[in-house]
Amino acid sequence: MPSALPDGEPVPDDGALPASALVGAQDRPLGFYLHVPYCATRCGYCDFNTYTATELRGTGGVLASRDNYAETLVEEVRLARKVLGDDPRPVRTVFVGGGTPTLLAADDLVRMLDAIREEFGLAPDAEVTTEANPESVDPEYLAVLRAGGFNRISFGMQSARQHVLKVLDRTHTPGRPEACVAEARAAGFEHVNLDLIYGTPGETDDDWRASLDAALGAGPDHVSAYALIVEEGTQLARRIRRGEVPMTDDDAHADRYLIADEVMAAAGFEWYEVSNWATSEAARCLHNEFYWRGADWWGAGPGAHSHVGGVRWWNVKHPGAYAAALAAGRSPGAGRELLTDEDRRVERILLELRLREGAPLDLLRPDGLAAARRALADGLLAPGPFDGGRAVLTLRGRLLADAVVRDLVD
Known part of the structure; x- marks a missing residue:
């Protein structure tokens, strides 16, 4: 399950x-x-x-x-x-x-x-x-x-x-x-x-x-x-x-x-x-x-996740419990979290780096920026976009995307 x-x-x-x-x-x-x-x-x-x-x-x-x-x-x-x-x-x-x-x-x-x-x-x-x-x-x-x-x-x-x-x-x-x-x-x-x-x-x-x-x-x-x-x-x-x-x-x-x-x-x-x-x-x-890109979406249905303006919540998982909540006039939400500025910064790096346009370098802290420079030297980030202020994965970088992201969020 x-x-x-x-x-x-x-x-x-x-x-x-x-x-x-x-x-x-x-x-x-x-x-x-x-x-x-x-x-x-x-x-x-x-x-x-x-x-x-x-x-x-x-x-x-x-x-x-x-x-x-x-x-x-x-x-x-x-x-x-x-x-x-x-x-x-x-x-x-x-x-x-x-x-x-x-x-x-x-x-x-x-x-x-x-x-x-x-x-x-x-x-x-x-x-x-x-x-x-x-x-x-x-x-x-x-x-x-x-x-x-x-x-x-x-x-x-x-x-x-x-x-x-x-x-x-x-x-x-x-x-x-x-x-x-x-x-x-x-x-x-x-x-x-x-x-x-x-x-x-x-x-x-x-x-x-x-x-x-x-x-x-x-x-x-x-x-x-x-x-x-x-x-x-x-x-x-x-x-x-x-x-x-x-x-x-x-x-x-x-x-x-x-x-x-x-x-x-x-x-x-x-x-x-x-x-x-x-x-x-x-x-x-x-x-x-x-x-x-961290936009707003409402997720409807059992177990669906939503995000609006830095608030993320998720529904109860089972279809029966979901239907029962709505039938009783209650939200089917099971829990939620309010994202901090730091949470949102980290998530932007995690998600935007996966995109062809990459992530802005100004999202990175000093250790993350140093890691980005090492990734550039190792051929994991593209030099042209880097000079323009963005971290963009090369083909080799895409193969190692998870590892690159982990280093950049430091």
Whole structure:
């Protein structure tokens, strides 16, 4: 099961924020994340806050059912309107994630989006994304989403090789994600992403190249490629511990990343975040950029995290407990923290350094600046941007991003 929520101070029953959270809000963009916590099966590597029907049976009754989930989530959107008061900002991004959002009826996803439109309004150029399992959509489903206002979709492809998908416990058929891209384009989706995972036990360089070729050949304008992380408590971690499959290899991860960057660049994709490539600035995922740049977003749904004006909070994890709180007229928030100036400085370095534009050097303390100069000398930071006052990772620096960040936050 997913890891525990962090500690924090209690969230008021009405969800009220400190007055300081909305100071200057008009100068910050606002996004919404909508979490759909249901999956048909649990993938072996997954530790997200998701639940199968078997896992929910007897643990929340009708409150945990996905049949009435859309209405429950709409209640949190209405709560958000009350908490944010007369905040005039229209919503700039909406991202529906999970879980498998497309296990809900397409009309349910549109209903959730309509609630945001009705309570807050959507910016004229709003980016509206949903994640989708390739086996849970068809042309009719996609047409309903597009007509309802969704303009971006992200399919979980992970790999083009059957034996790799089997290790990951992915149930879709190889070739189906590529077909989904064509169906999404036919439905009128302007932007389409494919998610890939590299470094799965048993995957070879040739397997990875085949996955990249298949993904790019399908014609998306965005690709996310993530190194497989084996999380404790997952089925994959247990299989590795029992010796059924080998442990993932850091050197293989590095090799696969270099292959990905080479192949993507040759296909006209540019990296804009360590794990994300796009064909143009318009094809970038603006919602994720909000996260990386510390913008405001409200996360609705079980276990969802939110951030507004330096206040971060998170909801109760279980769908039944989440629904019960809203039914009782209470915030589903489980805890929150008020970020200090130092917290926000450190987070800016952690997140902005992952971006193509990098992080301003004036965020660094003397020890961090000295570490940045060493990273520059070691070829981990690019000299041109450094001279202009920014720390920007080189390709080698991207391979060692976590280590570079740790040194710079000192």
